[in-house]
Amino acid sequence: MAAFHTIDDIPADSRVLVRLDLNSPIEDGEPQDNRRFERHAETVRELADAGHRVVLMAHQGRPGRDDFTSLSGHAAILADHIDHDVAFVADTYGDEAVESIDALGAGEVLLLENTRMCDDELPEASPEEKAETEFVQTLAPRFDAYVNDAYSAAHRKHASLVGFPLALPAYAGRVMETEYEANTAIATREFDGPVTMVVGGTKATDVIGVMDALDDRVDRFLLGGVAGELFLRAAGHPVGHDVGEMDLFDEQWEANRELIESVLDERGDAIHLATDLAYEGSDGDRAEVAVDDIDEKTEGYLDVGSETVTAYEPPIHESDAVFVKGALGVFEDERFADGTVGVLEAIAETDCFSVVGGGDTSRAIEMYGLDEDDFSHVSIAGGAYIRALTGEPLPAVETLEAAAAEQ
Template sequence: MSIRYIDEIKDLEGKKVFMRVDFNVPLDDNQNITEDTRIRGVLPTINYALDKKAKIVLASHLGRPKGERKEKYSMAPAAERLSKLLGKEVKLAPDCIGSQVQAMVDAMKPGDIVMLENVRFYPGEEKNDNEFAQALVNGCEIYVNDAFAVSHRAHASVHAITNFIPVVAAGFLMKNEMNYFDKAMKNPIRPLVAILGGAKVSGKIEVLENLCDKVDKIIVGGGMAFTFLKGMGYNVGKSLVEEDLIETAMKTYEKARAKGVKFYLPVDCVVADQFSATAENKIVPIQEIPESWMALDIGPASVALFSEAIQNAKTIVWNGPMGVFEMDAFSRGTFALVTAVANSYALTIIGGGDTDAAVNRGGEASRMGYISTGGGAFLELLEGKKLPGIQVLEEKGNK
């Protein structure tokens, strides 16, 4: 089954389009948006609908209000930023359901945009409640999902709402996400290299197991590498290790080797005597990590090894940093690999908030093939899972 996209809908003029977006953007203490990539990402879909003279009702969540109205999680900053980006007014509704919202939507003219208040102010959103979903519709005739980053959640505005709107489609951001994922996983130009980092194996062991059947090389860095290294008999000091997953990690490692997948782990690291930006630190081979020290970044020899491993890559998928890159002393490994990936001649697909942040801080975002807006959704696709928000588009998109 294929997904129908917004440009395949014949008549949008004058129609009320309920568009699920992901404006869950970072805010500072003064409620100012510090990074607006997710808002900019849906501009092509919004502009397309505007050009077709649709009436656009936007829905999103922000933060984790846990089913209660909390003003610090209001969509007001997102509505204001979108207004500036579009050069036209985006009206913020006082709520996401109810008579006041219905009156605003009924009064819309072609080309108007109304942003609903945070859908997670109601517990029914995360419970995928049909009654709440039906209340969200507000008379809309077309549903468009352009929120890839939440499509791994069976939430009311992503899933149940499709039971109550007759025409269902996806936006252009979703189209990009799916197209690039297909290029990486379904029909890749090889060699295909997967780079995985981050703190823990537990969040990515299923990804690794699935990748063993698909990729040519796996590079593992970050804190998760030390669960593997401990399983291989290395003394890793006080480095992060998930003891209960050592056996699972080693089975995955052996599966990769049995499949002929090249599996790369760090050969040196930057260690510190404590988890602190001001800690004493030094570079040591993996075999020489001091008993009371912890590894917080990969070292220069690992950077050289990993960089060499991706030199002949034609497709690279990367999720997770190589160290605690938020601290300058432990950022060099991640940023060096950012440069190496940018310098490769491969199609590069970056997924996950931390990796996205590292690529942007490393000044190489413009040289990457594609940067995904979804962290959890991206990982679940890599695990081979069906995402509820995408599955329902496939099931109902052509009806």
């Protein structure tokens, strides 16, 4: 377990500044409810019920993007999840924010405006530099404790994530605790039986790096998605390149070709590749073709085929631990959900330690009526999950650990 303090350790009746990650899809200008609100609600509810004065920080989007909006709508969604009023102030550390913070009563909750609307927040810099920003220097004196619950943003060196732990006693929220423990399990836990990793998604560069880093921790990899097709290309099949308007394969192939070929050469016996692939047939229905029967890639392949799903089930059933990074197909279209859902169902049936990572893949659990309780952990982190799997440092976690060592 990480060497940081948790919200159980906060002294009674504290003024607590809490960093969440409520970054959400925006539709028609409104944030959409999602798993992040539900998860972070546990931390906020516990702090409010304990009688602390709770002030929340979060971000939404990034300057210049369509989803860069105010957090006013987020407050209402969060309030529904914690069954408790969440006040909102359209300011982060100006006079209006400070007045609202100072007026807060015991057990009350206040959400500040989007942290990324502050000039001090975004540029990546050292925790020491971030701690000296006006943002941190203005808010920190008004609080007794800082809580970081934003594990999914822990790979960022932003002021709200790494500056405050140098200025205040710092603690981990429930999401930070559970995400850290589950996502570092592959590096820190001993498993009696085989460890399997399901690798898919569209960001092949990420998952290939994970495969390389986890070489000695994973007994077998089950591949699909873009990464799976690139590995098939490395194995000599005429797939794994762009056709038509597609822009997914060629650039990632050029960037990763040597690494893919070396991983395949060194760990070929541990790497399970698709034996058939699915595509949209001329009638609009799902069609499948055996990989060995492909002479030329003329279609965009959107899922692994049914033979592959069947072949992937036994290795999963025999595993002591299964980690998932990325979907095996375009599961948002139910015609091409068989691979992703089939593998998730096999994991759910298996009495193993299981982590399903990446926001997109975890959505399939909800979309197709699977029970989240059948998995040890369903992660809401993307970039931080990748970092944890590859053993790269997470700056926001490191600052929590450093703060604990000094407290």
